[in-house]
Amino acid sequence: MNQKVKNLIQKLGEAIHESVSESEDIAGVVKNIREQGFDVLLMLEATIGLNEVEAEAEEATEAAEEGIDGPFTSNDLSFLKSLRISLTEDDSTDIPDATEA
Numbered sequence: 001m002n003q004k005v006k007n008l009i010q011k012l013g014e015a016i017h018e019s020v021s022e023s024e025d026i027a028g029v030v031k032n033i034r035e036q037g038f039d040v041l042l043m044l045e046a047t048i049g050l051n052e053v054e055a056e057a058e059e060a061t062e063a064a065e066e067g068i069d070g071p072f073t074s075n076d077l078s079f080l081k082s083l084r085i086s087l088t089e090d091d092s093t094d095i096p097d098a099t100e101a
Contacts, residue, residue, distance in 0.1 A: 001050075009048055016046055051075075 020026060020042075030040045072080075072087070080087065 005050070009050075012048060013046060016044075020044060 026042075030042070033040050077087070
């Protein structure tokens, strides 16, 4: 990953932090909790995932060429492929039956 993308991800994290810090809704709820006699420590974790657009478009093209129909995204297809599950109509035996295991 290049430095420009790393900097953009860092800016995104800072923008999320700033949005939460300046939220009047959050400040109001924290104030109400403190009025009930509790101190508040708010920790949020953000996971930022990136997919290259070119790779995603290529996977979608491959799926279309294979004639796969259904409600599957390219991420779904990648996940199934990582589990060595094929979705071609002829390979219906690739998915093991739970009773056979």
